[in-house]
Each structure stands twice: as C-alpha cells, then as structure tokens.
Amino acid sequence: MNLPTSLSQLGRRIWTTLASLQLTITCLALLIALVFLCTIAQVEMGTLGAVNTYMRSWIVWWAPKGYAFQVPVFPGGALVGFVLTLNLIVALIVRFTFSWKKAGLWIVHLGLILLVAGEFVSGSMQVEHRMIIREGETVNFLESYRDTELVIRDVSDPGYENVFTVPAARLAKGGVIPLKGSPLSVKVARYYKNSAMGPLAPEDHAPLATRGVGATVKVTELQVESAENKMNQTAALVEPMAGGQSYGVWLVSTMLGAPQSFIHEGRTYILSMRIQRQYLPYSLSLKKFRHDVYPGTDIPKNFSSLVQLQNPTRGEDREVLIYMNQPLRYQGRTFYQSGFEGDTITILQVVQNPGWLLPYISCVLVTIGLLLHFILSLRRSMARRSA
Amino acid sequence: MKLTKYLPWVAGLLALVATLVLALPSAPVRGFDLNAFGGLPVLEGGRVKPLNSIARNSLLVIRSQQSFRFEGRTIQPDEWLADLLFRPQVADRQPVFVINDPDVLGLIGLQQTADRYFSFETIIPHIDAIERQAQAAHAIEAPKRDRFQNAIENLYSRLLLYHRLRNSIQLADSPGLALELAQMGNPEIAARQESMIQLAFFRPLPPLAGQGQDAWKNTGEAMRARSMGMLHPGLGLVAQIGGAYAIGDAQRFNQAVTDLRGQHLALQPGAQHQADSELRFNRAQPFYAGMVIYVLALLTLFTSWAWKRELLQPTAFALLLAGSVVHTIGLASRIILQGRPPVTNLYSSAVFVGWGAVILGIVLERIYRKGFGTAVAAAAGFGSLIVAHHLAADGDTMEMMRAVLDSNFWLATHVVAITIGYSGTFLAGAIAIGYTLRKQIVGESDPETTKALSGMAFGVICFALLFSFVGTVLGGIWADQSWGRFWGWDPKENGALLIVLWNAIILHARLAGYVRDRGIMAMAIFGNIITSLSWFGVNMLGVGLHSYGFMDKAFWALSGFIASQLILMALCLAPPMFWKRVLPAK
Structure with missing residues (x-):
C-alpha cells in the first residue's frame, strides 16, 4: 500500500464520517446532554456562568475540588455546534439530489444552518449595555452591565473635562499603561476583579495604597461572581506617574464614591473606578416613565418610557415610546424597556447584534420547509391509502 | 341490532346531559340564596370576578378542596365565605386548614392522625410560634428552603389569606357593618376604617358613574369616602346582606342581594355579566366533568377488549367525543372570559x-x-x-x-x-x-x-x-x-x-x-x-x-x-x- 492511496482513503473516510447520520445523532445526543447540564448548572453558576462553561466553550473543563489544574471532560457547545453544522453542510453536498420529495427537508436544513450561524454570531458579536435615564435627564452614553473602567478626569478647565479611561480588562494585565493624549501614565500595583472593603485593624499589614482613602482601609479579594443579579465590586491600586514622578498609590473601587484627586503641573486630575461607558453620537431624554399595576395588586400591567431621540449629526429630533415588546431599533442598536427604579428612573437594555436578522430568516425557511414536507408527505400517504 | 347502532350515541349524549344537569344552580341553603350571593361581582387580583370565584379559589388554597363536611352537612364555597365574612365565630370552628407536615403539626402541639384538617380556632393560639418560624423561613431564598420551612411558610400565607378574607367587609370583631355605619362620627370608627382598608382582600363596591373602570372600593374605603360626604349606594346594601345573614333572616338577605345585583346592573352592567358568566363556568366545572367522561371512555374501551368489542369500542369513542366537547367548551369559555x-x-x-x-x-x-x-x-x-x-x-x-x-x-x-x-x-x-x-x-x-x-x-x-x-x-x-x-x-x-x-x-x-x-x-x-x-x-x-x-x-x-x-x-x-x-x- 503506498502513501497517496492510504491518504486518499483516509480522506474519504473522514469525508464519509463527516456526512454520516451517525455523527448527526452523536452530536444531537451530546447537545442534549450539554443543554441539560447547562440548565441544571444555572442554579449554582447563574445563567451566564453556565452558558459560558457549557454552551459557548469548545471544551468543558472540570477542576477537581482543591486542585489548581483542570481536565477536559466533555466537548463544549461551540465544538458540538460547529461539528454538527459541518456535518450538515457536508451531508448537503454529498447527498444533495433535487427532487420534490426531499425539497422541504433541504429547505429545513438550510434554515438550521442559518440558525446555528446566528447563534455563533450572537455568541461572539452580541454586545449588551444598558442606559439609565432619570425623568428630565438626557443621556448620550451606554453603560456596561459588568465591565468597569478606571477614569482619570482632567477638570482644570472650566466648562469641559478631559476624560481618560482604562478598561478594567487592561488593568487586570498589570504593568504601566500610558494615557494617550495626556502626560500621565498609570502603573497597576494590584487589581481585584471582585473585592470587599473594611476598616483597617491594628494587626493588619499596612495597606499598599499610600494616598487617599485607600491608605486607611483594608481591601480583601472576593471570589468572582458570575450570576447575573450579583455585581462584582472591582477595585485596583494604581500609581499615576508623569515625567518620572510618582503621585503615590491610590485605591480606586466601584464602591468608592468620594472624588480623589492629585495635581500635576497645575492641572487637577480626579481618579475613579466606574461602570464602563460607551458614548453615542445621539442622545435620549426621558420625558415620562410610566409603571402601571393592576388595581389592588403589585402585578405590573405596563411599563413604558417616552423618550426624545436627538441626533444632531442627522438632524433628527423625535419622540419615541419604548414599552414592553416594543423596542426602539436605531442605528444597529435596539433599546428595550428592561426595568426601572422608583417612579422616575427607567432602565433600558441596549443590544447590538449584527446577526439579529438571521434567526428570523431561518425561522421562515424552516417553517416553509416543514410545511412543504408535511404537505408532500400527506399527499403521498393519501395517495397510498386510496390506492 | 338497532341498539348496537344507537347505544354509542346515547351514551355520548347522556354524558353531555349529565354535565349540563350538574351545571344548574344549587338550591338555597337554610333559605339563603347563596347562589345569587356568589354571583355578585368584586374586584380582586386586578380583575372583576364573582364572589364565588374568591370563595372557591380561597378554599382550594386553604383546604386543597372546594367543599368540606361540617356538622353532618357538606359546606359549599359560597356558604363558607358567607360564614367567614358575616359569622366568623361559625367559620372559625370549621376544619378548613389542611396540614400534612408532621413538624408543623408538632409546632402547634398536634399529632399526626388520619384527620389532617384543622379549624382556625385550633391553630390561632399558636400564631406567635408560626409567625416566628415563617419569618425565619421567609428570609431564606425559596429554592433553598427545606420541607418544614416550605410548609410553615405556606401555612402562614394561608392563615394570612383567611385573616384578610375574614376582615374583608367588616372587621371580624364587628358588631355589624350597619351598626358601625350608624356611629360614623366616632373617632374609634375612623381607626377601624384604616384596618379595614388595609386588610380587605377584595373590593365589592363598583365604580360610580364618572369614575374610572378600576375605581372599585372596599367597604373601608367607602366608609372613609362617606365621612367626606360621598355615600356609595351599595354600602348600605352590603351592610344589610351581612346583618341579615348574621341573624339568620333569609328573606332580607335575599332581598338585599337582589337589590345589590340590580344596582350593579345599573352601574356596571359589564361587570355583573362578566361575573354571571364566570359563575356559570365555575358551577359547570367543565374540566372536572371532562375528566370523569374520559375515565368512562377509557374503562369502556378496556372492557371492549374483553367483551362485545363491536358495541363498546364505538361507545368508548362516542364518550371520548362527548368528553372532548365538554373540554372544548370549557377551553372556549376560558378564552372568552379572560379575553x-x-x-x-x-x-x-x-x-x-x-x-x-x-x-x-x-x-x-x-x-x-x-x-x-x-x-x-x-x-x-x-x-x-x-x-x-x-x-x-x-x-x-x-x-x-x-x-x-x-x-x-x-x-x-x-x-x-x-x-x-x-x-x-x-x-x-x-x-x-x-x-x-x-x-x-x-x-x-x-x-x-x-x-x-x-x-x-x-x-x-x-x-x-x-x-x-x-x-x-x-x-x-x-x-x-x-x-x-x-x-x-x-x-x-x-x-x-x-x-x-x-x-x-x-x-x-x-x-x-x-x-x-x-x-x-x-x-x-x-x-x-x-x-x-x-x-x-x-x-x-x-x-x-x-x-x-x-x-x-x-x-x-x-x-x-x-x-x-x-x-x-x-x-x-x-x-x-x-x-x-x-x-x-x-
């Protein structure tokens, strides 16, 4: 047996395996197991944690209790989804013969490919933010749900601020980070993804922070929360530097509200840690938030936010009513009524998902395909019965 | 030969007729037209429903059954609610609380026996202990509660429902709503109004002309409005209903219920009709009837495999059809009632x-x-x-x-x-x-x-x-x-x-x-x-x-x-x- 033949044999075998129904069934069964595990795990890990572990991963890892290493125990949802899609595409190529009998099924499977593709696109490209607006206020930025950032604001000029930000993810990497457009750079002394603060006891080590509030409090690292309803309190110890001079080590945390500032060459800089923001070229003003309940109950009947959408770049200035099941779609983002605080603050969920249309197309394709197949089968079986 | 042809249809029709008969209004109890009483509309849980629905659903929550035996008679939900509202001393002796959990029984000093039903009177001396345990359980997230914590929390919420129902039209220790209405100037009464407003589980007084659809009032609110000079015409009638029921005057009770119904028809005809339809639906219990007919169909079919197949198999199918008709009507009624x-x-x-x-x-x-x-x-x-x-x-x-x-x-x-x-x-x-x-x-x-x-x-x-x-x-x-x-x-x-x-x-x-x-x-x-x-x-x-x-x-x-x-x-x-x-x- 010479090499080329065996190689081509191997290739053919892989090709047949990729097109086989066995692979389809194996993948579907694995998917069932993954979906089941992912559902059960949500009780402990929260939806996001479980989805990241089981569905959005290529491999499911397991860490034995008390050990630092992880072992791969199961193929992850992404891997299974990928193989299943590959299987479907190869099967379509290998077995495709056009006949009315099969037409419905081909359309169904084409729709399924789009559906999986849509989930891959959302999984990798969907970005969720929120926008919190108080009645009468105008907001032109989105807030992240979980991500935080270090902000250094130059407030020396009356009328405007120069804002420099460093995402928490960059802080996590440590090192010295230059702030573009400013003479400053920031050295990260310590980063806590989740932390707690408490009073400093006499037996504690001296805090790392040398300036500001941080010099008098104790920071302890906490386990990272992955449940949606729990926030991580991110903190960092940072050392602003300029021209070889250090301005001391400061503690910044999402738990700290009071401003901390230092002066460099006559300019005042305020340091803080906040929820990460993203600025928009347009703004929304909340004119009226409504929250009705059914009489004599606390069952919510209706939430709605009447907002003014203003976009100077396009000369737009119009009123929009956002309410349940009726989002605002604008420039690739969708604004949903998601919550509220008190009677005057609305919380909008803002989603950017370039693949949002795929499931719609897929749904139409699959429905047409199934109906076609159903009708054709019914006609055949009717014909058989009457024969 | 003829019989075999018609028996299936007869069986199916019989099942439908039996269902219809069961849906007829019940006879007066001790002379009281409780059927009409149960048909009075009230606002609760954000929607208008007949008192009968309140009575049924509450009894179901508290006792897990829609009726019970007491002193040799079967008490239906309407009568239970009337007693609870107007003769609480009678209702409190009725065994309406089902308690299965042995630890909860232990807490109230009872042993687990065949009888799992207890009266409010038996439980109430232990209310402090129950409340303390329930509050402790409440502090724990629902999925993490153990059996006892769930059971005690559940008992407490049922006691609360009972307590609210009991004080919905008049406070349980009231000498009667009519008497309280007569002493309106009394400052003590004002304090009682506040408790009534807080406790009332449902709102029996419909919006007056010119008020919004949702402006139903409970008796406490109506009393407060009266002290500010706005008398709800239904308030006096509700007081009469309660007074007449308490002293056993069936004739006056029935007259007051009829008058109140007439008033509803004038003020909020839609609400009264909605309540009437739901009352009919409640009485008919189409899903219960359907369940019974399905069992009959199933048994008939099992029998058919052993005996007289040609006759019984179509009969089973006819029964199935009858069951599905009842089921469908029930489903359609729900769709219409709920919109x-x-x-x-x-x-x-x-x-x-x-x-x-x-x-x-x-x-x-x-x-x-x-x-x-x-x-x-x-x-x-x-x-x-x-x-x-x-x-x-x-x-x-x-x-x-x-x-x-x-x-x-x-x-x-x-x-x-x-x-x-x-x-x-x-x-x-x-x-x-x-x-x-x-x-x-x-x-x-x-x-x-x-x-x-x-x-x-x-x-x-x-x-x-x-x-x-x-x-x-x-x-x-x-x-x-x-x-x-x-x-x-x-x-x-x-x-x-x-x-x-x-x-x-x-x-x-x-x-x-x-x-x-x-x-x-x-x-x-x-x-x-x-x-x-x-x-x-x-x-x-x-x-x-x-x-x-x-x-x-x-x-x-x-x-x-x-x-x-x-x-x-x-x-x-x-x-x-x-x-x-x-x-x-x-």
Whole structure:
C-alpha cells in the first residue's frame, strides 16, 4: 500500500464520517446532554456562568475540588455546534439530489444552518449595555452591565473635562499603561476583579495604597461572581506617574464614591473606578416613565418610557415610546424597556447584534420547509391509502 | 341490532346531559340564596370576578378542596365565605386548614392522625410560634428552603389569606357593618376604617358613574369616602346582606342581594355579566366533568377488549367525543372570559396539552379505527386534566398577565405552538406505552395493528417536532422583541430545545435504520420524560425569566412519573414474550 492511496482513503473516510447520520445523532445526543447540564448548572453558576462553561466553550473543563489544574471532560457547545453544522453542510453536498420529495427537508436544513450561524454570531458579536435615564435627564452614553473602567478626569478647565479611561480588562494585565493624549501614565500595583472593603485593624499589614482613602482601609479579594443579579465590586491600586514622578498609590473601587484627586503641573486630575461607558453620537431624554399595576395588586400591567431621540449629526429630533415588546431599533442598536427604579428612573437594555436578522430568516425557511414536507408527505400517504 | 347502532350515541349524549344537569344552580341553603350571593361581582387580583370565584379559589388554597363536611352537612364555597365574612365565630370552628407536615403539626402541639384538617380556632393560639418560624423561613431564598420551612411558610400565607378574607367587609370583631355605619362620627370608627382598608382582600363596591373602570372600593374605603360626604349606594346594601345573614333572616338577605345585583346592573352592567358568566363556568366545572367522561371512555374501551368489542369500542369513542366537547367548551369559555389565547399559565397549559392530545387522538382513531386512538386520547385527556386539577390549588387560574407576557399575539402563536408540541410528544409517548403494554401483557397477535401503531407514533412525532420547533423559534423571536436576545439559554428555552432535539434524534435514528419499531417506541416513551422535565422540571429550578410558574410541591410527583416511564422503557426494550413466559400456560 503506498502513501497517496492510504491518504486518499483516509480522506474519504473522514469525508464519509463527516456526512454520516451517525455523527448527526452523536452530536444531537451530546447537545442534549450539554443543554441539560447547562440548565441544571444555572442554579449554582447563574445563567451566564453556565452558558459560558457549557454552551459557548469548545471544551468543558472540570477542576477537581482543591486542585489548581483542570481536565477536559466533555466537548463544549461551540465544538458540538460547529461539528454538527459541518456535518450538515457536508451531508448537503454529498447527498444533495433535487427532487420534490426531499425539497422541504433541504429547505429545513438550510434554515438550521442559518440558525446555528446566528447563534455563533450572537455568541461572539452580541454586545449588551444598558442606559439609565432619570425623568428630565438626557443621556448620550451606554453603560456596561459588568465591565468597569478606571477614569482619570482632567477638570482644570472650566466648562469641559478631559476624560481618560482604562478598561478594567487592561488593568487586570498589570504593568504601566500610558494615557494617550495626556502626560500621565498609570502603573497597576494590584487589581481585584471582585473585592470587599473594611476598616483597617491594628494587626493588619499596612495597606499598599499610600494616598487617599485607600491608605486607611483594608481591601480583601472576593471570589468572582458570575450570576447575573450579583455585581462584582472591582477595585485596583494604581500609581499615576508623569515625567518620572510618582503621585503615590491610590485605591480606586466601584464602591468608592468620594472624588480623589492629585495635581500635576497645575492641572487637577480626579481618579475613579466606574461602570464602563460607551458614548453615542445621539442622545435620549426621558420625558415620562410610566409603571402601571393592576388595581389592588403589585402585578405590573405596563411599563413604558417616552423618550426624545436627538441626533444632531442627522438632524433628527423625535419622540419615541419604548414599552414592553416594543423596542426602539436605531442605528444597529435596539433599546428595550428592561426595568426601572422608583417612579422616575427607567432602565433600558441596549443590544447590538449584527446577526439579529438571521434567526428570523431561518425561522421562515424552516417553517416553509416543514410545511412543504408535511404537505408532500400527506399527499403521498393519501395517495397510498386510496390506492 | 338497532341498539348496537344507537347505544354509542346515547351514551355520548347522556354524558353531555349529565354535565349540563350538574351545571344548574344549587338550591338555597337554610333559605339563603347563596347562589345569587356568589354571583355578585368584586374586584380582586386586578380583575372583576364573582364572589364565588374568591370563595372557591380561597378554599382550594386553604383546604386543597372546594367543599368540606361540617356538622353532618357538606359546606359549599359560597356558604363558607358567607360564614367567614358575616359569622366568623361559625367559620372559625370549621376544619378548613389542611396540614400534612408532621413538624408543623408538632409546632402547634398536634399529632399526626388520619384527620389532617384543622379549624382556625385550633391553630390561632399558636400564631406567635408560626409567625416566628415563617419569618425565619421567609428570609431564606425559596429554592433553598427545606420541607418544614416550605410548609410553615405556606401555612402562614394561608392563615394570612383567611385573616384578610375574614376582615374583608367588616372587621371580624364587628358588631355589624350597619351598626358601625350608624356611629360614623366616632373617632374609634375612623381607626377601624384604616384596618379595614388595609386588610380587605377584595373590593365589592363598583365604580360610580364618572369614575374610572378600576375605581372599585372596599367597604373601608367607602366608609372613609362617606365621612367626606360621598355615600356609595351599595354600602348600605352590603351592610344589610351581612346583618341579615348574621341573624339568620333569609328573606332580607335575599332581598338585599337582589337589590345589590340590580344596582350593579345599573352601574356596571359589564361587570355583573362578566361575573354571571364566570359563575356559570365555575358551577359547570367543565374540566372536572371532562375528566370523569374520559375515565368512562377509557374503562369502556378496556372492557371492549374483553367483551362485545363491536358495541363498546364505538361507545368508548362516542364518550371520548362527548368528553372532548365538554373540554372544548370549557377551553372556549376560558378564552372568552379572560379575553386571552388558551394558554396563559401552567394550569391552562395542562388543560390545553390535554385538549391537543385528545383532538390528535380522535384524528388518529378516525384514520386507523383500532380503538388505540381512543385509548391514548382518553388517557392523555384524563392525565392532563388531573395535572391541571392539582395545579389549580394555587388559587385563581385566570390571574392577570404580567406586563412582559402581555401580548395576545405571542401568547396565541409561541405558547400555543409549544403546548401543541407537548401534546404531540406526550401522545407519541402514550401510543408507545400502549404498544408496550399490548406487546408484553396481551402478547403480539396482529402484525397489522403493530404496524398501524408504529405508523401513528412516527406521524405524531413528526407533528410534535414541527410544532415544538416552530414554537421554540417563535419564542426566540418574542424574546428578541421583548428582552433583546433571540436565545438566552434560559431553563424554559432549554427545555423546549431538548424536546426539539430529542424528536430530531428519533427521526434521524429511524432514517439511518438504527432503530426499528421497538426502539422508536422506547425513544417515544423517553420523550415523555423530556417533555415533563421541560414542562414542570425547569420551573422547579426557580431561575430565569420564565419562572412565572414556579412550584416545588410537584417534585415528588414528577420523580414518580419519570420512574414509571423508565420502567415502561425497560419493559418496551425487554425481549417480547418476557411476561408470557412468567404467566402459567393456559
């Protein structure tokens, strides 16, 4: 047996395996197991944690209790989804013969490919933010749900601020980070993804922070929360530097509200840690938030936010009513009524998902395909019965 | 000869007539027209309903039954509520609290005996201990509570409901609303009004001309309005009803109820008519009647396999049809009463799943005419109505929809499609169980029937896949419209996906030839497990945006169901004649 033949044999075998129904069934069964595990795990890990572990991963890892290493125990949802899609595409190529009998099924499977593709696109490209607006206020930025950032604001000029930000993810990497457009750079002394603060006891080590509030409090690292309803309190110890001079080590945390500032060459800089923001070229003003309940109950009947959408770049200035099941779609983002605080603050969920249309197309394709197949089968079986 | 032709139709008609007779109004109790009393509209839980619904649902929550025996008589919900409102000293002696948990019984100094029902009077001396324990339990997240904590929390909330009902029209220690109305200037009365406003469970006084639809008032609020010079014309009549009931003056009671009804018809005719329709629906109990007829159909069919097949098989089918007519009327009434598509909560999903399975079964029976369609349809209809019956114990089954679910379009498409998918998967499972029992107990005799059964199962699985897939994707689109993501791996979504995946596996395994009749049947039985987990299991997890149907009581019921299905699967996969060999030869 010479090499080329065996190689081509191997290739053919892989090709047949990729097109086989066995692979389809194996993948579907694995998917069932993954979906089941992912559902059960949500009780402990929260939806996001479980989805990241089981569905959005290529491999499911397991860490034995008390050990630092992880072992791969199961193929992850992404891997299974990928193989299943590959299987479907190869099967379509290998077995495709056009006949009315099969037409419905081909359309169904084409729709399924789009559906999986849509989930891959959302999984990798969907970005969720929120926008919190108080009645009468105008907001032109989105807030992240979980991500935080270090902000250094130059407030020396009356009328405007120069804002420099460093995402928490960059802080996590440590090192010295230059702030573009400013003479400053920031050295990260310590980063806590989740932390707690408490009073400093006499037996504690001296805090790392040398300036500001941080010099008098104790920071302890906490386990990272992955449940949606729990926030991580991110903190960092940072050392602003300029021209070889250090301005001391400061503690910044999402738990700290009071401003901390230092002066460099006559300019005042305020340091803080906040929820990460993203600025928009347009703004929304909340004119009226409504929250009705059914009489004599606390069952919510209706939430709605009447907002003014203003976009100077396009000369737009119009009123929009956002309410349940009726989002605002604008420039690739969708604004949903998601919550509220008190009677005057609305919380909008803002989603950017370039693949949002795929499931719609897929749904139409699959429905047409199934109906076609159903009708054709019914006609055949009717014909058989009457024969 | 004639008889055999007409008996099926007669049986079906008889079942329908019996249902109608049961729906007739009940006779007056001790001369009191409690039927008319139960038909008075009130506002509670955000919607207008008859007092009868309050009485029924509350008694169901508190006692898990809609009537009970007391001093040699059966007390119906209307009478219980009238006693509770106007003669609390009588109601407090009635054994309406069901307590099963031994630790809770221990807490109130009682031993577990055959009698599980206790009166308010027996429990109330221990209220401090109950309240303390309930508060401790309340501080713990619902999914993490243990059995005792759940039981005590549950008892406390039932006591609270009872307490609120008891003080809804007048305070329980009141000498009578009429007397209190006469002493309006008294400052003590003002303080009592505040308690009445806080405690009242429902609002019996409709909005007056010029007021908004929602401006129903409880008696406390009406008294406060009166002290500010606005007398609600119904207040005096409500006082008369209570006074007359308390002293046993049936004639005055009936007159006052009639007058109040007349007033409702003048002020809010829509509300009175709505209450009347719901009262009729409550009395008819169509789902209960349907359940009984399905059992009759099933028993008739079982008998037909042993005796007079030609006569009894059509009779069973006619009974099934009668049951489905009652079921359909019940479903349609709910849709009309609520102004909503058929499925709005877990309870109505059970009713609808059963309905879908029954209709599918009838279609199968018309196609194959083997009696199997009748059997699985009647079994599925009965089973799901039993489940619905137990789910109704949570109270009002027509509660208002939360804002996020308030969309008739999506309720009518996504929810209905998903639920039909459940029906289909369960029906396929039921067919497979029928196949298994037939094969193992009766022994295979007729290959044609076997072929018909596997044809049925396959067709129903395809049908189920179609609806669960379309329903799941529609759900994704709804989620995209209202929450901003098509797919969020929420437990309920995952549950729906599991059904789709499982049905897809069955079809692909059949296509590839990995499974034949027996394998498909075993897989179809496993479909029952997956569907039950998706339907109820995920609600027990208590996570996610769909946790509107949370429940924990059903855990054991679900575990039992799963175990039974696993046994049936094993039976299905066991070699044929497995049982035959054990049975002594004839």
